[in-house]
Structures are given as C-alpha cells and as structure tokens.
Amino acid sequence: MRISLAWLKTLIPTDKTAAEIGALLTGSGLEVESQEELESIPGGLRGVVLGTVLTCERHPDADKLSLTTVDVGDGTPRQIVCGAPNVAAGQRVVVALEGATLYPTEGEPFKIKKSKIRGAASEGMICAEDEIGLGTSHAGILVLETELPNGTPAADYFGLRSDTVFEIGLTPNRADAASHYGVARELRALLRQPCHLPDVSGFRTPAAAESNITVTIEDPAACPRYAGLLLDNVHVGPSPEWLQRRLRSIGLAPINNVVDVTNFVLHELGQPMHAFDADQIDGGQVRVKRATGFLNQFATLDGVVRNLTAEDLVIADAEGYPMALAGVFGGKNSGVSESTTRVFLESAYFHPAVVRRMSQVHGLKTDASFRFERGTDPNMVPMALQRAALLLQEVAGATVAAPVVDEYPTPVLPATVRLRLPRVERLVGQHIAPERIRQILSDLEIVITQENPDAGDQDTWTLSVPPHKVDVTREADIIEEILRIYGYNNVALRPHNSASFLARFPNPDPEVTRVKIASLLSGQGFSEILTNSLTNSQYFESENGANESPVRILNYNSVELNVLRPTPLHSGLEIIRHNLNRRQRDLKLYEFGKAYQQTAAGKYLEQNKLVLYWTGHATAETWQHKSEKATFHHLAGAVQQVLAALGFGGAASQPVQHPYLAGGLTLLVHNQPVAQLGAVAASVLKRLDVTQPVWYAELDWDALSRKYKPVLVARELPRFPEVRRDLSLVVDAGVTFDQLRQIAQRAEKKLLQSVNVFDVYAGENLGAGKKSYSVSFTLQDFDQTLSEQAIDQVMQRLIGQFEKQAGAVIRR
Template structure:
C-alpha cells in the first residue's frame, strides 16, 4: 500500500518528520517498508535560461537554443512555440529519466546536436499543459535543481499491511492512524450532493438473487456526463500511489477507492440491457470477457453482476468489456457494494485475477461505508464530468455483518502484555481510533467495535490494539525466570545428533521430506491391511493429492527423493532422514508418533576414479553402515536374523534381515523389493535400513567403561567346517560367543565356499578365532586345546564335518 504524504495531509495535519512518522507507524503495526521521494527525478532537471535562439537549418518548426545551465552553456534543439530569449525553463539533463519513461540522451535531430531537453509541464508530470515550455517565474538562478527551485517534495510511504488490516487499505484509514499518533483530528471530505432531477426508481432496479454472496448493493445514476481526461490534481493523486490515469469517470472510481477503501465500478448505463442490475451466481461453464480482454470460463458459485440479459462484471473482481466506459458514454450507473470476502477470494483465485478491488473485498471492506463512497463518487462525477445526478439511491440490503461489542479486562490485558496500563488510559487509546468505550467496573470496559474494523472479534484483538497503540517499542522487555540448575538435554536429541554425525562421517547426506504423503503410499509399499502403518491420518485441507495424509513410514519420502535425484542423473546416492511417523488411533484421538531413522544406499560403492572400476553397492554395504552406526553408539550385542517374506513386504526376500539388539527387534535392513522400485520408477537397486529410535534408545549406554590396552600378543587359529547351506554363519559366531571363553578375543568369518568337491546342499565356512590373555603370553599347547574344544562344539551343534 503506497501513501503520498501530500495526499495524506488533505485529511490530517502531519507535523512530524517523515522518518519519525514511519517509525511510529511501524511500531503501531503498520510496517513502513520504504520511503521514496516522488520528485527525486527532478534532481536532474535544472533551471535554465535561454540565451539565444536561431532557426534550425533543416526544419521549419524547430529551433536551436543556446541554454545557460549555471555552469556553462549547451545547445538544445526545441520545437516549443513559446520558447523565447531570456525565458527561464526546465532543462532535463543527459541521463535524466522522465515520468513517461523517456531517458534523455545526447542526440542528433535533423543533423543538429542536442545536449538535453527543454520540457513542458506535462512532460515533467507537473501539470496538464503540453502546448509549450513550462515558464518558470521569479528570479531563479540557472543550474538550480527544479525540485529545490519550486520547493517540490512529496514522500511516498510504502506500507506492508498484514491481511487482517483492510481498514488501512485507504488514505483515510492511514490518516485515522496518523491522527491517533499525533492526537489530531481527522478531516473527512464533506459531501454535498448537487441538485437532482428525475427519479432513479423509474430508470433502473437492482435485484440480488444471491444475498449470501452479496448482502448489500447500492447504485446511483449520473446523466449527461462528458468523458475526457481528468484534471491534473486527480491524475497527480493517482500517479502518486502508482495508478495510471484513464479517463475522468474511471479515475474517480479509483480515486474514491484509494481514498475510502471501498472499491467502486462505473457501468455505461446505456449498454446495460433493460437498464437494470441483477446480482446472481454464474452458470457452470459460462463464458465472460473481462476488461483485460481475456475470456474467462466461470464456475457455478462465482458471483456475477448482470444486466437484464447477460453478465457485465465478475462481482468484486473485474468489470466486463461489454459495459466499460468509453468516450461516447453519457450516462453512468455507479456500483458500490459489500461482497462476501470468502466468495471473492475463491473467485479471484480460480480466475487468476488479483485486482485492487478483489484485494480489498477478499479482506473485508466496511459494510457501512458503501453509501458514503457512492455519494462521494457521484459528487465528483457531477463536478468533474459536468453531469447531472438523478435523484434517489437504490440500496438493497440483507443481513450485513454486525460489529461486535466486547468486554475487555484491564488486569488480563496487563497480564498478557506485561504492562501496567490504567483503565482510563486503555479507554483513551481505543477511543482515539474510533472504538466506543464505556466503563463497566474497576477492571472492566465495554468496547463497541467500529464497522470498518472487521478483524476485531474477541478480547485478545482489543489487547493487540492496546499494545500497538502504546507502541511495541514502549512495552517493557522482561526475561523469563530460569532455574539455576542445568538440565541435561533429552537423550533422544543427543543420540539423534550422534547418529547424524556417524552417518555424515560415512558419506551419507541428510534429507528432509514433508510429513505429508500420498494416500496411496501404503499400497506402494505393498503393506498388508492389518499392518498398523495402514492406519493413516487424513489432512482436512491438503495442499495437493500427493500430500493428503500424514506419513506412517519414512521410506516413501526416501524413495521419492531417490527418484528425483535419478531424474537429474545423480545415481550414486547415500541418503538418510530422521523424523516422526504418525499412526492414526481414530478421529477422536491423537495419533501415535514414532521417531524413526532411515538410510538409503544406491549406485556404486565408491565414486569411480581413474584407478578404480565401478562396483555396485550391495546388501553388505548397507549392513556395514548400520553396524557402523550401532557400534558408534556402543550398542551391543547386535545380531541380524532372517526376515521371512510375510514379515516385510517392501524388502526382497533373501536379501533382508531383522536388526536385533539384546533379543529385541529395533529395525530392518535389506534391498528394496523390485516391485516397490517399479512403482516409484527406480531403475536401479536400492538398499535401506530403518531403525525405531524408541526401541533403540534403551540399549544405548549412558556411560563408557574403559578397558586397558592388552600387554601380550594375540595368536589366531582357523577352523573350516562343512555344514548345511541353510545354517547362518551368524549362528556359528553366536555359539562361540555363548561359550564365554575368557581367552577368545575375536571371532570372524573370512570365507564361504560352495561347489565341487563339496556335496550339493552343503557349504564350507571358515572362521578365524583370535586368542589373547591379559596376564601372560599364551603357549601353543594351551591355545590348541581350547581351539579343539571350540571346534568340536561347532561340529556337534551344527552336525558339521571337517574337510579332508
């Protein structure tokens, strides 16, 4: 919202400096984002004296003027008929940009050089006269910038209004705030309607068929008008706030809208079929051409202003091409209405139109300001357009919104704001912005809300008014009372950060996805209906179909991220995400929230270098990643067990496992099922692991126990067994651990072999066992006895054989 200071001063005296005014407005909740000097371009327009004039050798109507600029002379080619020697006139110097967008440059006109431009008042936007040069009066020294010479200054404040303050979308609305800041009185334009003739009821009528969309519609008729350019003062007012003058009738409607905040529309009365207005909703698929020349396809609930046969405007949004004001218009019907803000918002959004009118209507205009703006526009059309006002006004009204009367507690206000304002001071602050207050008790005020404050509906809104009227910078700053004891951060936060650090150290990149997913995400993961993750919580007003429900798994978002990266030809991916999932417990209960961690690995194991060959990642890479995370968290004991097909439908059977810690399942690891990859259009294998952080946290130790480094050397022995191929190698490692031999330091698998000469259905598994004592160097005989005992136990337990 732009406000010209000179226009503002028509309604309220502004005695303070503009910077001070901007600060006070900002502290009152009306943030001034920028201040511009409207006549700054006149810095490059100088007072110049024409010293000599000679004919142009190649043009009869042009002259060569030698101009004194105060710092020398220059030659200017000029065609103004009133140019005369000794005359003072404005000279636009090279580089000056004029209001019409022209940039003055050194040029050659009919073979003669011109080093500037002598200007008329119209070219400088300082008047309407474009018949000749602007003659400057008085003893002005040449070389003085024109804005200084004529003392032209007008600051334009650009105010960033929040959507709840439509009352300030007008000059009078801002003047009301300025008057309260400076304890001044606002001067509203006095309306004196001229003499009238005829009766409007005999000429036209207004029928509202959709009162829920349009509770009020008022109209006046002006006859015998002359359409033409607006007077300079009116054009100047519109230009000061960034509007383009069109003609006197349209300019008046725009001027009154900017002045009062009430959008108006002027129809060519003779182009209205049957000379009447019908307010109704559109028919589905109805076509209509708006003033911008675009054909719109309407929907059934869009409000239309119609004549006796056809639509002539989209109500509250934009007029139609079939009833616009043109130079031949002699009779005008002026519309001033109150429209339902929600209806206008929906219509403007669907049609993709953001007009000055819709911007105000969708936020809410003053329901009682309709008639004032209508009469103001009628008066100006009679005065400026030389028209005749038809007697009477049609004003059809249904159930208009009523401004509420509220009770305001003084103690509650001070408690909320942290202030100590007296009751009478609160009453004064509200009265100055036209709230009507009455004392109801020592601690209570009754406050009647003015009709233009459509945003005030509860006691807290009044408290906000008190705060901003005091000035936000005048509210004392207080600090919350903090306990002296230091509270440790929650375990989840610290351990989650440790997981991030560990994964980042392994080359993984964190992703952050929306908590909203497609309602088909469970089907895409092939989850059975009995799975708790199928209990999805629907979003009441989703942004799109892809964000219709709260996520019950982090995996869909991770697979979407992978798909998006693959589409950008980024195929080597190591990604992770930590966040909440939401399991619905029914409409009347809060969902269960779980913290999860998911990581994905796809593409090559390492980025290809000149000395390496690409090797695709596999199950053991992602398994190693989760082992690294758990080892970094000091979680033990960890084992991986077989995952049956019915236990997880989105991982590939045989390339997946459950992650067990101390006998409790904390997550899954494996290859994403090819059918799931197909649904997400993934053209390469993906490996993931997911951890349930609530189940994992109890197994993360709070403290770390120190163990001294061994003093004595280790010794290793290898064992190779022939056993059934269905036996997991992890079972063999676990059996050795369960024997709890104090000299066994480490057991690891180092080879697996199948094929001839080993019998089909069996495999060769080789283990390396490392022995060490903390008290002495082990003898071979002692190690061999222990190693044989372990080997015999493995052979007996797994019905294994030894290689021959």
C-alpha cells in the same frame, strides 16, 4: 500487500521518514518485509540542475556545434559544447553536471563525463527532453520560463517526487489494515496524529430523480449490505497520469478510467467495488442470490467458463442470470467496455465464509476476495461509493443519475467486550496506567460505553468495538490491541526474573532430536529438502504391484496434486529428476516429512518419516583415487549412523518388502520395523523419468522418536587391552551376516565387544549354494587382561554355536 508512502501521506500527514514509519508498523504487528524506492523517472534527475546560458559562440572547429558558458549556481561557469540548433545566450536551460547518469526515453543510460569535443573542453551537457526521459522530442534543448535560481534541482522544477513502497506481510487477523486508510488508522494510534478520510463533501445526487435499477437481497445472511449508484455520461478511456502513477506504485497495471477508479478506492479505503455496464442489466434489477434456477455455466471476465453450484452467491439480473460472482469476480458480458456510457457502481458487504468458499472452489484469488474473505467494514460501503462517484466525475465526466440505493436489512452491530484492567496487567506483565489504556482505546476507535457496570466489578469496562476490527471479539484481543500500540519494546524485563535448573525430562524434546539427526546427516554431506505433501495419484496406479490407499483430495488449484502422499519417495524423486536435468548427478538428500494413508472408510493415518536418497557417485574423482559409485552399503552405513545416534546400534534385519524397492533390508528395533532401505525399482524410476539408479531409505520417525531415550553413559577408559580373533565360516548362501552376528552376541555377552565381516567369498571350490564369511571378533575384559585360556573358551563356544545354529563349517 503494497503500501505507497506518498499515498499514505495524503491520509495522515507526517514528517516521519520511511525507515521510521516502517519500524513503527513492524513493531505494531504490520511487518514491513521490504521497502522499495520508486522514482517518477529512472534516476530521478539526480545531478541535473537549472542553469543560464551566459555566452554562446560557434565552435571554431565544427559548424554544427556551439561553445557555451553556463551558470549552474555554484559561482563557477561551466564551458559546455552543445549541438542543439536552438541554443542561445540568456536562455534558462536544464544542465546535467559531471557525474550525473541520464536515462533517455530510448536507448541505454549514460554517464556525463568531462570530455573534449573537437578539441574544446565540455564540462556537462545541456539537455533535450528525451535525453532526461521526460518526452520524445529531440528537436532542441529544453528552454524554460522560470524565476527559480540557477542550481535548483531539475526534479523540483518538474515536480518529480520519489516514493517509498512498503511490502507488508499482512497476517489474516489484520483485515482492518488491508488498505492505505487502514494503515493510516494504525499510524494515527502510533503517532497520536489525526488521519482523515478523503473529502466527499462535494457528492450530490439529484433530488427528484429515481434510479431505474432496483436492488433486491435474497440472502441477507450472505450479503448483509448492498449499495449501488447509477452514473450517466461516462466516457471510458485512459486514466490521468496521477491515477496511473498511484496504481503502478503498488504493482497494478492501469486498464481504463472506470476500472482504475474501483481499484483505486479498493486500495485506498479497503472496500472492494465493481462497475457494471448499466445497459447490460436486463430488467433493470440487481438480485443478490444463490446460483439456482439457471444453467450452471458462467463466463467470468477472464473469459473462462465456470460451473456454478447452488452454494455460490451471485449478482444476477431480473431473470436470475448471473452478472458476477459476489465479492470474487465479475462477468464477461456485464463488465465495462469502451462503448459503455452508463455505469452501475456496486459497493457491498459479503459474509467472509461465503466469499472464502467460492474463491477456493473456483480457484480465483483476487484483490476483492482477499479482503472480503477476511472481513471488510460494512460502514465503509456508502463512503466508498461516494468517493468512487466523485473520482469518476473527475476522470470520466460522469454524472450522478439517481440517488444511492442502499439495502441494509440487518445492520452489523459493534462487538461488545468486557475488559478487566487487572487482567491487562496480568497478561502484559507490566502495569499500564488506566488513562494510557483509555487513550489507546480511543485512538483505535474502541468506545468505552460503561465503567464498572456491576457493584462487584471494580476496574471493569464495557467496550464497543467497531465492525472494521473483525478479529477483536474477546478480552484477550483487546489486550493484544493495547499492547501493540503501547509497544512490545516498552515492556521491561523485571530485575528479579531468573531461571532455575530443571532436571532432565524423561521424554526428549522431539524438535531437539530432529535437529540432532539433521545436523548428523548434514555433517555427512547430505542436503535437506522440503517437498509438497500433495502429489499425483498417477504415481500409485498399479505401480510395481503396490497396494496403496492414498488419501484423495479435491484440489481446485492443481488437478495434478490430488492425493496426500502415502510415501515421500516420489516427491524426492521429482527433486532428483530436476537436478539430473541440470547435470547435478551426485546427490545425497534427506527429508523429514509426512506420509498419509486411508486405513478404512473415513479413517486416516498420518505418519512422520525420515527419508534418505543417495544417487550418483559416493566419492569424487581425484588424482589419487577414482570416483566410486554409490552402493547400498553407503546408504546402509548412513542409516546405521542415524540409528546409533538414537541409541539403536546393532539393529536386526530381514529382507525388505517395500512396494517401490527392488531388494534391500528392513531394520528392526525391539522386533519392530523402523527402517526400510534398498534400490528404487526400475519401473518407479522410469515412471518419473529418473535416468540413474537411486538408493532409498525410509525410517519410521514416529516409532524411533517414541523409543528414543537419551541416556548419557560414562565409564573410565579401559586399562586392559582388547584382543582380535578371526574365523572363516562356510555357510549356506541364504545365511546372512546379521544372523551370524546375532548368534555370536547371544553366545557371548560379557567379553565380545564387536563383530565385523571383512571378506565374503563364493566359488566352485566351496560347493554349490555355499559362501564363506571372514569374520573378526573383538574381545575385551574391563577388569583384567584376557588369558589365552579364556580367549580359547570364548572362541570354542562361538564355533559350537555357529555349527549348531547356522550349519557352519570352519575353514582351517
């Protein structure tokens, strides 16, 4: 939300700087995310002043140039060469001094420098209006009629004022501050200065006239209040400069004077408004009703034909045909056009839930729906109508044709909240004097209706909260309001605050564990990505024989993002495709994300995953080494390091059975699958237009987190040496190294420290269906030096188990 400081100061006069106001608003919960300086014209005429031409003579070396001396108020006349035909002694002129940068109406900006023109020194420039961006004329220099002294900044003479625009990150609970007046009310409490609403005392309605447009609210629950006003003699056209400047300062493009006024009032008072062409209201009747009893197609102002449902609330004519989606968007056929002369102004209060639903269903996010769906002030409805009418009288020549029609069958009452003063101290953590609390509540327009209502309720107040504070309904909300204005920074840390050592909890903090693994992967050169949990259902239609049950959703904002992903794979492949298309081919990525499945009718499963992607080269090309393509084993090594960091080193494995992987492994911890890794199937890559192989790993983060118990094991460094022995084993081609490793670890649990394969060979001399593993074994005893006899006993035991369990033949 953008707030103009100049506009704000029309509602609450203050001499505070923009930085001071920004700090105050941020401290009270209206976070100022950025500040932008706006100037009426580029450059703000900095370095441009008023001056007087003292002398004017023809340039000795140029017939069309004049040599002048100009007084600019600093006691040292400047010699300036001027080419304007109308320059003369005694004129009051606009002078750009040396160092000033000018932004002409057309062309590029340029800087004024001391120079020589046809041999004569020139120390500035006497300006025409187009040269300083004030107009288009270049017929001659600007000649002024003014008594202002020389040296006066030109910006002061022309009334140019810069403005500061705050970008406020408005949270959903602060609907009361969604306007300039809402922010001014906040500053009133922070600065303890009065703020005021715009003056509408000049609003008058004809006493005898009656409106020929009636209003009927057919659903009071959805629309508690609806007011309207008929205006005649409206001349639709461009808005005056001041109104256009106000709208542009907050990022709105002016349209015409009628629409601009409704936008102006919305951003000034926070009350959305709509202007109907009164001659397009068939039957002279405005009906606020549900969209029933007519064809369900309705063309909105943007030209889009939308399908309405019976739950939509519309503003309809006498026949029930919709003219606008209530609180969201106007209709194409009833809006104001250049031919409009009669306008019916709408100012209403709609129930937030009704507007929120329509905005989401129809995918329409407007300034009006933004405010209505959070909650507006029903008491602002007539005020906004009067303000808009006065402005239209000023900028469009409108006249009020009839009294205000204000239907308010069920008034929205202030909320009643009970406040216990001891509770304030308990939640704030500091005593706040009752008089200060009373003052804050008064500044926030919260009325104390009763003090200590019951004999046993000491220091208890009954409060009446105005309707514009839609989110203040409980005692805790009141205390939050008090604390915001009192100031979070004013709550002091007590001198006795302390922290004591807490023993290690048996269950680790999941966020700490996640950061630990993220740091590990980032240290290995992986980059973290964050992708959308919503994806395209077409990815899962008969792809690779996959039998997925994606969770389908109705997403009116994007029909392509219509399922919750059953696997993060495709989201990451979209990132890889984006990078490949920009010639970024060597990628190592990881993501902590969620996957979703429909397990049965109405039953859903949500899982946390850690996924890794590796594609392109694993190592860069240098003068010493050629680049190396990423392989399955590179990715497997990264996954093993993650498991080892979680205390699950040496996980068992089995062939992968993942619907989108063409070969790979499933890793198991305590006989439960925790990771699947392998090459992404070619059909999947083709469907997503990924043009090179991708290695993918998907870890069950929920299972790993549940099993992870960080235990710090410390032992003294070994005093006795380790011993390595190697074996060459010929086995059937289907026997994996992991099977051999598990056989070895079961056969020798005390002395065997590690098992590693350092060569794999398959050839005709081994026989069909055979392969050879060269395996190393590291043995160590932490209590004594290993003897040859002990080593031989271990190796013979290992050989025997390999021969028995794996059918291995030992190559001598």
